[in-house]
Amino acid sequence: MLKIEKLHKSYPIGDSSLHVLKGIDLSVEEGEMVAIMGSSGSGKSTLLNIIGMLDEADEGSYTLDNVPIKDLTEKKAAVYRNKFLGFIFQSFNLINYKTAVENVALPLYYQGQNRKERIEKAMFHLGKVGLRDWAKHLPNELSGGQKQRVAIARALAANPKLLLADEPTGALDTTTSHEIMEFIQSLNDEGKTILMVTHEEDIAQMCKRIVRLKDGVIMEDTKVTQVRASAHV
Numbered sequence: 001m002l003k004i005e006k007l008h009k010s011y012p013i014g015d016s017s018l019h020v021l022k023g024i025d026l027s028v029e030e031g032e033m034v035a036i037m038g039s040s041g042s043g044k045s046t047l048l049n050i051i052g053m054l055d056e057a058d059e060g061s062y063t064l065d066n067v068p069i070k071d072l073t074e075k076k077a078a079v080y081r082n083k084f085l086g087f088i089f090q091s092f093n094l095i096n097y098k099t100a101v102e103n104v105a106l107p108l109y110y111q112g113q114n115r116k117e118r119i120e121k122a123m124f125h126l127g128k129v130g131l132r133d134w135a136k137h138l139p140n141e142l143s144g145g146q147k148q149r150v151a152i153a154r155a156l157a158a159n160p161k162l163l164l165a166d167e168p169t170g171a172l173d174t175t176t177s178h179e180i181m182e183f184i185q186s187l188n189d190e191g192k193t194i195l196m197v198t199h200e201e202d203i204a205q206m207c208k209r210i211v212r213l214k215d216g217v218i219m220e221d222t223k224v225t226q227v228r229a230s231a232h233v
Contacts, residue, residue: 001193002028002051002162007060009046020046021057022216028162028195033188033226035204036197038213044197045166047213051195052085052164053077065161082110086155086163090170092147094139100150101126101135107158125153129183145176152183163187165196169203181206181229202227 007024010017020043028034038044049055050062053069054077062069064084072080086107087093094103104122113121126132129149139147148168155163165184169177181203188194188208196207204210205227212220 001030001032001065002026002195003061003063004051005061007047007050007057007062009043009050009055009057020216021050024060024216024218026211026218026221028193030161030193031188031191032209033185033194033207034196034209034211035207036195036211036213037199037201037204039199041215042213043216044213048164048166048195048197051162052087053081078110082107082158084161086158086160088148088151088155088163088165088168090167092139092144092151092171094147094150094154096139099136099138100131100142100153103139103150104153104157106154111158121157122153125157126150128156129153143176144172145179148172148176148180149183152180152187156187161193163192163194165194167198168196169198169200177203178229185226185229 004024004026007021009021010019024047036044036047046055050057053072056072069080101119101122104125105118108118108121123132123135126135129152131146131149131153134142134146142150168184169180172180184194185206198204205224206229207224208226209221209223211218
């Protein structure tokens with residue numbers, strides 16, 4: 001599903017450069033649920049941005065669903081992102097003046113689907129996250145947990161091959177975090193491949209594999225016995 005080999009990334013800083021990723025090798029099979037951990041500056045966000053086609057590596061190869069991801073124009077990157085990826089962010093990234101259902105329908109607009117089809121699919125996915133009754137509400141009328149559920153519904157709307165979650169529980173209290181993780185686990189149970197950046201050990205243990213980064217290299221990559229979030233809810 002996802003294969004990265006000898007990935008390097010540096011950023012210029014004044015006259016010198018900062019070598020953030022130093023030859024990363026990583027492969028993720030379909031249906032896996034992988035946590036990427038590391039302290040601030042370890043390179044985990046840079047890695048997620050490259051996987052998410054928001055940034056490009058200096059060296060190395062990246063293949064997603066048998067498609068080599070390289071030399072992308074902004075337009076091509078947008079097409080691939082929409083085709084392959086669903087994003088869940090710590091800060092939700094909802095559009096404040098659009099209702100929940102309009103936010104969820106947005107990726108479908110970029111896929112060229114007509115309005116009726118978009119709204120039907122968006123309502124289906126809102127139902128899936130238990131928020132059908134909140135479809136007409138604006139983000140500022142929703143709790144943090146509800147906003148993250150809307151964001152998850154939006155990430156799912158275009159039926160992505162891979163879900164990328166960047167600290168999806170970072171802005172939520174413990175109870176709500178576990179509710180969101182229970183839902184993310186259920187998506188993985190259905191076969192969705194999920195890659196999640198987190199700095200919280202208990203959240204990482206709710207995945208099936210933990211990759212630990214330090215100073216731009218993978219220090220550890222282990223399969224773990226998944227802790228079910230429902231046990232905490």
